[in-house]
Amino acid sequence: MRHTVTLIPGDGIGTETSAAMQQVVAASGADIEWELAEAGAGCIDKYGTPLPDATIEAVKRNKVAIKGPCTTPVGTGFRSVNVALRKSLNLYVNLRPVMSIPGAGGRYDDVDLVIVRENTEDLYAGIEFEEGTSKALELIDFIEAQGAGSIAKDSGISIKPISIGATKNIVEFAFDYAVKQGRHKVTAVHKANIMKHSDGLFLSVARDVAQGFEGRMAFDDRIVDAFCMNMVMDPTQFDVIVFPNLYGDIASDLAAGLVGGLGLAPGANIGKEYAVFEAVHGSAPDIAGKNLANPTAQILSAAMMLDHLGEQDAASRIRAGVRTVYAEGRCLTGDIRRDGREGEPATCTGFTEELIRKIEEL
Numbered sequence: 001m002r003h004t005v006t007l008i009p010g011d012g013i014g015t016e017t018s019a020a021m022q023q024v025v026a027a028s029g030a031d032i033e034w035e036l037a038e039a040g041a042g043c044i045d046k047y048g049t050p051l052p053d054a055t056i057e058a059v060k061r062n063k064v065a066i067k068g069p070c071t072t073p074v075g076t077g078f079r080s081v082n083v084a085l086r087k088s089l090n091l092y093v094n095l096r097p098v099m100s101i102p103g104a105g106g107r108y109d110d111v112d113l114v115i116v117r118e119n120t121e122d123l124y125a126g127i128e129f130e131e132g133t134s135k136a137l138e139l140i141d142f143i144e145a146q147g148a149g150s151i152a153k154d155s156g157i158s159i160k161p162i163s164i165g166a167t168k169n170i171v172e173f174a175f176d177y178a179v180k181q182g183r184h185k186v187t188a189v190h191k192a193n194i195m196k197h198s199d200g201l202f203l204s205v206a207r208d209v210a211q212g213f214e215g216r217m218a219f220d221d222r223i224v225d226a227f228c229m230n231m232v233m234d235p236t237q238f239d240v241i242v243f244p245n246l247y248g249d250i251a252s253d254l255a256a257g258l259v260g261g262l263g264l265a266p267g268a269n270i271g272k273e274y275a276v277f278e279a280v281h282g283s284a285p286d287i288a289g290k291n292l293a294n295p296t297a298q299i300l301s302a303a304m305m306l307d308h309l310g311e312q313d314a315a316s317r318i319r320a321g322v323r324t325v326y327a328e329g330r331c332l333t334g335d336i337r338r339d340g341r342e343g344e345p346a347t348c349t350g351f352t353e354e355l356i357r358k359i360e361e362l
C-alpha cells in the first residue's frame, strides 16, 4: 500500500541524514510518497519564521511526518521548531526506545528500555519572563505579596506548569504502550520531594493511573537524581519510563550515551491525530555538510514510522540491516569508531550504501 508522508529534512546534518533515510526506506520495500516541507533556520529569511504554516498544514494533511533536526538560533527570539510543532499539533507524547546494538560500542550490550516523555508542558511550556522587564518585576512583586517566597529582583523566570490532564494523558499512554508491547514495568521519574505542587502532582496522578493497571503491569517511581545514578550503574533494571518534559529530555541523551551515542537514538512525537518521527539528536553544526553524520538514528526513526503505518515487514528489514552492519563493524561512522580501530571511518553516504546492500541481501 502506498503512503504519503511529509518529509521535513531540517537543517545542519538533517539534510544528509534525511537523504540517507529516504534511500534506506526505498530499499526496505515500503511504498512511500514523500511530500517535502520546510522548517529550520533557513526558513527565517524566506518566510520570517522557522516553521511556516504550510509545513504544519502538510503534516495535518498527511497525518504522518518524519523530520530531520532543526537548528534553534540562539538569541534571535525564535522559538524551537520542535517545541512549536509539538504544541501546534498537540503531539503530547515523545517516545524514545533505547536499545543496545551489538558492535555499536555502547557501555552496555543488554539495554532495552523505552522513554516516554511528556511533550507539551513543564519548563518547556515557553512561559518565560526576561530579567529586568516590567513583567518580570511585577511577577516578583506578586509572588512576594502572596507570601510564596522572595525572588531576587535581577532574576529571569521560567514557569513550570504540570497539569493533571497532561500527566494523565502521558502516564496512560505509557501504561497502554507497555501492555500492548508486552513490557513488564512502568517507572515514573520525578522530584516530588522538592517540587510538591508540580512533580508531586505528576507522581500522585501517575500512582492513580497505575492503580487502574494493578495486576496487569508493575509500577514504581524514582527521584530523578537517584534515577540518573541507577541508569548509569544498571540500566537493565528499567523498562518503560515516564517523565515530565525536562527530565525526559535529559534522560534521553543519558540513555543514548549508554548504548553508543546520539547517532543511534530514534524517536517519535505522537498525538491523538498526528505523528512526527525524528531522531533525538540535533543539527550537529560541528559536522554539518561534511558527510560525517551517522544517519542511523533517523533511519531507525523511519523504522518506527513504518511500524506506525502498518509496514512491519519493511521496518524489520531495516532493523535487521542495521544490526548486521554494526555486528560486522566494517563500515561505521566516526562517532561510533571511538575505539581506535584501524582504517578510515565510513562517511554518511558510505554507511548508507553498505546498509542498503545488507537490506537487499537479507
Ligand code: NAI
Binding pocket: 013, 068, 069, 070, 071, 072, 073, 082, 262, 263, 278, 279, 280, 281, 282, 283, 284, 285, 286, 287, 292, 293, 294, 295, 297, 335
Ligand atoms: P546535537 O545533537 O546537534 O550535537 C551534540 C553532539 O553530538 C555534537 O558533537 C554532534 O556532532 C554529535 N552528533 C549529534 N548527532 C550526530 C549524528 N547523527 N552523527 C554523528 N554525531 C552526531 O546537539 P547540540 O549541539 O546541542 O544542538 C545543535 C542544534 O540542534 C541546536 O540549534 C539545537 O537547538 C538543535 N537541536 C534540534 C533538535 C531537533 O530538531 N530535534 C534536537 C536537539 C537539538
